[in-house]
Amino acid sequence: MLETSARLLKLLSLLQAHREWSGAGLAERLGVTPRTVRRDVDRLRELGYPVNASPGTGGGYQLGAGAELPPLLLDDDEAVAVAVGLRTAAGQGIDGIGESSVRALGKLEQVLPSRLRRRVGTLNAFTVPMLHTARGQTVDPSVLTELAAVCRDSERLRFDYRDHGGSTSRRAVEPHRLVCTEHRWYLVAWDLDRADWRTFRVDRVTPRPPHGPRCAPRTPPADDLAAFVSRGVSTRAYAEQATVRLHVPLAEAAQRVTPSDGTLEAETEGTCLLRTGAGSPEFMVFHLMFLGFEFEVLDPEGLSEQMRSVRDRLSRALDRGDRSGRPAPAAPRTPDGADRTPGTPSGSGAA
Numbered sequence: 605m606l607e608t609s610a611r612l613l614k615l616l617s618l619l620q621a622h623r624e625w626s627g628a629g630l631a632e633r634l635g636v637t638p639r640t641v642r643r644d645v646d647r648l649r650e651l652g653y654p655v656n657a658s659p660g661t662g663g664g665y666q667l668g669a670g671a672e673l674p675p676l677l678l679d680d681d682e683a684v685a686v687a688v689g690l691r692t693a694a695g696q697g698i699d700g701i702g703e704s705s706v707r708a709l710g711k712l713e714q715v716l717p718s719r720l721r722r723r724v725g726t727l728n729a730f731t732v733p734m735l736h737t738a739r740g741q742t743v744d745p746s747v748l749t750e751l752a753a754v755c756r757d758s759e760r761l762r763f764d765y766r767d768h769g770g771s772t773s774r775r776a777v778e779p780h781r782l783v784c785t786e787h788r789w790y791l792v793a794w795d796l797d798r799a800d801w802r803t804f805r806v807d808r809v810t811p812r813p814p815h816g817p818r819c820a821p822r823t824p825p826a827d828d829l830a831a832f833v834s835r836g837v838s839t840r841a842y843a844e845q846a847t848v849r850l851h852v853p854l855a856e857a858a859q860r861v862t863p864s865d866g867t868l869e870a871e872t873e874g875t876c877l878l879r880t881g882a883g884s885p886e887f888m889v890f891h892l893m894f895l896g897f898e899f900e901v902l903d904p905e906g907l908s909e910q911m912r913s914v915r916d917r918l919s920r921a922l923d924r925g926d927r928s929g930r931p932a933p934a935a936p937r938t939p940d941g942a943d944r945t946p947g948t949p950s951g952s953g954a955a
Contacts (some may be wrong), residue, residue, distance in 0.1 A: 611636070615644050619655065619667040626664040641665075680720060687712060687724040743789050743807050748782070751791055751806065754815050755779045761793065764810040774812070777802070778819045783833045785863055790833050794822050801825040803836040834863035835879065842881030844888050846907055850876050851898040860895060877902075885910040 611634055618625060618633055627638045634641065645655050645665060654668035690709040712724075754761045761779045766772050777793035784790070789806035826832040850857050850868075854876040857868055866880030878899075882888035889911050892899055901907045 612644055612647060615641070616648060616653065616667075619665065624658075624664045624666045630665065683712070683720050684723060747806060747809060747811060748789065750811050750813075751779060751782060751809070755781060758818050758821050759815045760796075760817060760819055761815055762812045764812060765804060766808040766810075775804070777804075778822060780822070780824055781829055782806070783829055785833075790837070792825070792829055792833065801832075803833050830863070831867060834867050837864055842883055844883065844885055844907075845879070845881045845904075846888055846892075846901060847903040848878045848880070848892060849900050849902055850878050850895070851900075852876070857897065860897075865891075865895075886914065889914050 615630065615634060618630060627641050630641045631638045634644075636644075645657070648655050656666045656668045658664055658666070687709060690712070751761070753759075758778070760776060762774070762776050764772050765775045776796045777791075778796065779791060779793045781792045782789060783792060783803075791804045791806055791809065793802060793804065794800070795802040849871065851874065853874055854868055854870040857876050857878070861868055861878060866878050869877040869879070871877050878895075880888075880891065882891050885907055888907060892901075901911070
């Protein structure tokens with residue numbers, strides 16, 4: 605009986621892991637015959653789990669939607685990983701996800717073995733999250749799931765999009781993937797009206813169903829979609845773009861340059877290339893200065909002239925300050941509190 609129960613749990617775990625299994629595939633994974641698989645599926649149905657079966661050579665078994673979630677089957681490391689994920693989910697910019705995460709974490713702790721409950725409890729008690737999401741930039745979870753569904757099903761998507769200035773436009777796209785950063789979510793899609801790939805901030809998207817029809821998946825704009833989105837939000841979105849050589853190793857630059865600041869590329873052991881953007885040449889200069897690294901501009905040539913202009917302005921400001929007649933610094937004081945005339949050696953006194 606114990607062996608049968610363990611096999612049923614393993615069967616349920618396999619059905620959770622994939623959308624559909626063949627009978628032969630389940631039999632091979634469980635080390636039993638296809639007839640035993642059919643009996644075990646019948647037992648799961650008796651226990652209330654909706655297992656759908658498709659007849660024929662191309663058929664198989666699939667766990668259907670039920671009134672309750674099936675048991676959570678996790679090993680020790682997986683359970684701790686889920687707890688960590690729930691603790692940090694509030695920082696992903698999804699509206700209301702923090703409260704939902706707390707409820708889910710409470711339910712998880714109720715079913716954990718005591719040894720894991722102590723580990724998770726200790727983790728929660730001695731962890732202080734430092735999370736921030738800018739006000740007004742949270743994402744509705746239902747919008748995320750809706751966008752994920754049309755990406756999965758390759759359906760055309762229609763939505764209203766609010767740009768940075770607040771203007772709204774109606775867009776029609778073929779969605780491809782969602783990309784998330786620490787604070788924001790983006791949709792990568794083929795824009796039908798512009799005949800090009802575009803990146804959309806999800807917190808500015810308002811879907812307008814019904815969606816469809818289905819469309820053939822396109823070749824994505826890049827193998828690394830995270831880098832593609834990073835270039836879009838840090839470089840292509842700005843009128844001024846620059847390529848700069850940073851005189852620090854790539855690993856050191858990556859500690860300070862975020863995906864929204866620009867994209868990095870290794871050049872030599874001690875240098876790397878930064879591609880970035882800004883609203884104006886002057887802001888580009890300030891942006892590069894605030895990074896705190898030694899650098900040189902490779903492109904465009906006009907940026908160097910803007911740097912000279914800023915340098916000269918700063919020099920003039922320093923010169924004006926030097927000529928403003930500010931009082932001289934106070935004379936230093938000796939340990940006994942007496943004033944010391946500049947240039948008089950310490951310890952010398954009147955004759």
